[in-house]
Amino acid sequence: MSASARLSLKRQLLVWLLLPQLVLWLMGGALAFRVALVYAEKAIDQSLTQSVRALARQVKPLGSGLLVDFPRAAQSIIEQDPQDRVTYMVSSPPGSFLLGNGTLPPPPADLAFGPDETVLYNVEVERKSMRVALFELSFGDGPTPQRLRVQVAKSLVVQQNIARELVVDVLFPLLLLGAVLSVLVYAGIQRGLAPLQRLEAQLANRSAAALSPIELTQAPPEVHSLATALNQMLTSLRRSLSQEKRFLNDAAHQLRTPLAGLISQTELAMQEREPEALLQRLQKVHTGAVRSAHLVHQLLSLARTEADVVLRTMDGAALAREVAREWTPRAVAAGIDLGYEGQDSMPVAADALLLREALSNLIDNALRYAGRGASVTVRAHQRENACVLEVEDNGPGLSPQDLTRVFERFWRASDLPGGCGLGLAIVAEIAQRHGGHAEALGQTPQGLVLRLVLPRPGT
The missing domain is CATH 3.30.450 (Beta-Lactamase)
Known part of the structure; x- marks a missing residue:
């Protein structure tokens, strides 16, 4: 040092x-x-x-x-x-x-x-x-x-x-003036550093739970800049702690039921003597484990969407076609026609990983609830100053009341197994982190369109 x-x-x-x-x-x-x-x-x-x-x-x-x-x-x-x-x-x-x-x-x-x-x-x-x-x-x-x-x-x-006499006569008054100036300089430094000392006192007396902004109303601009930077850091830390707390609450709330079901099914399976009954219990355990794994994946995805997003210009249409191809085997197994329509190229400012997650959730939601024999279409197109990525299906759709709640956390419109009510909430969160929004529209006579609307690059 x-x-x-x-x-x-x-x-x-x-x-x-x-x-x-x-x-x-x-x-x-x-x-x-x-x-x-x-x-x-x-x-x-x-x-x-x-x-x-x-x-x-x-x-x-x-x-x-x-x-x-x-x-x-x-x-x-x-x-x-x-x-x-x-x-x-x-x-x-x-x-x-x-x-x-x-x-x-x-x-x-x-x-x-x-x-x-x-x-x-x-x-x-x-x-x-x-x-x-x-x-x-x-x-x-x-x-x-x-x-x-x-x-x-x-x-x-x-x-x-x-x-020598002349020098002494000249320098002695200057020495006295220098001593007075030194005292004034020391007092000025003390006064100038007082805002930093108050800032130190505020930070020292602040508990980990109290992350409210620092207030320094009477201080030089440089200290205001420091306080502003610290307030930004405290805001980011407060948001991170809030996200962590919400994630823990969500995980504890949502994992409690499937884990309790898994424990119950395993206890019953240990009491079964018949192979066929034991197999049924194990199938239920497997289903519960799959649902829990899916829930954990969705919770982690939701936590990832709440982190800072770095936007880079990329081809949204190419990404939509690539994600649609990845889900094609799942669509064929479910008896659903999955296809792509739209522009060959569409520049969009986004985080590639999060945008891929959002498209996957939209397609997963359509394949899960559209039903066998339905058609699901992935589209990418531009309108005015926005880039639109959407997934349309001709399944049963949703009622007007349900359309207003489709992006809420842990809300489900169907009792079909496998879902956890987080997929579309993740889509809405990703859209918001990109400066856009998510839309849900009903189709005539039936069906559903889920859209991810993002700003065009440079707007």
């Missing part, structure tokens, strides 16, 4: 919101220190320039010599800072010490400058970095003028101290 996965959402938000703030604060500090150094250097350069020119004015040419007018007061002004003493040196010719309070090295060889021009440069004196201002002037009346060099130097420690 990665480190980010181990951190809670609150801690991840704090890290990703406060870490950039810290990085920006450090970058701001470095940038402020750099800017402070530049401005401190400008201040030092200006001070040194003024000092070197003022000192140069105190040395006046007098004939072929120099008059140094450097009173003690002027010297005290230059050396007023005991922590960062200013070093000065007057030399003539340049490099030959004339007066000063220290010895300063000459400028770099590659530093070009002219007379009466102040230049600034950095040097190392006794392992101390210093900023030097240099000013040279010419004097004398002879054919060869003399040159006078004035140098004033100041340690760069002053520059760094000024920069």
Whole structure:
């Protein structure tokens, strides 16, 4: 598991919101220190320039010599800072010490400058970095003028101290603002995550039986989306549990009677001594077992129809012909004429397995109740925006009252053995899961038409 996965959402938000703030604060500090150094250097350069020119004015040419007018007061002004003493040196010719309070090295060889021009440069004196201002002037009346060099130097420690003070003065308020911002960010995250905490509390206090929708009226849209997704999942789970409960109830209700009959018949069969009577009992047991197996199959089919359906475009007419051919041996054994009429091809959006189950139930119902000598016709055709799959028989049909109940669960219009009242209910459920419906119509003079009406693809 990665480190980010181990951190809670609150801690991840704090890290990703406060870490950039810290990085920006450090970058701001470095940038402020750099800017402070530049401005401190400008201040030092200006001070040194003024000092070197003022000192140069105190040395006046007098004939072929120099008059140094450097009173003690002027010297005290230059050396007023005991922590960062200013070093000065007057030399003539340049490099030959004339007066000063220290010895300063000459400028770099590659530093070009002219007379009466102040230049600034950095040097190392006794392992101390210093900023030097240099000013040279010419004097004398002879054919060869003399040159006078004035140098004033100041340690760069002053520059760094000024920069540090400026950085501290700038960053300390920013640090306080950052602390206040951190508190506000933490409070904002707490407030922002409050809907998730309420959602967690609702889910934690919800029992398995209570699957009502989650309500978060005052929450950001993202939490509403999460609640909507959870509500969809709860709805699907509630539907699944309801279907499971209904299936168990239906199975328990419908299997109780045939299983009780099987137990009774087997108990009576164990008491029989005559082979013929025993055979009759075994035949009844077999009939009951077949009916129970058929009921279980229908119940499982009904449960399967209540699952999610994935629709794919297929040829409904080809499927109808294929299912009709599969039921032909059963029709021949029952003495019924089974045939197909309709289009050669009919695209339909359906689940092939469920659509096959629906057609099989329609044909099974017709073959079971139409009677020997009847005709059963399977059709596939289109009408307006619908695809129609129907099974028609010329059997006894149903009364108008029975036509309204034909698709109800466990309802039977006949007492003939073998049925369980679920086949047509499965057809209606499959039609509904496909966005269509099932129809039952009476025929004149007699007969019955059962239709599966499905939407055409793309409508």
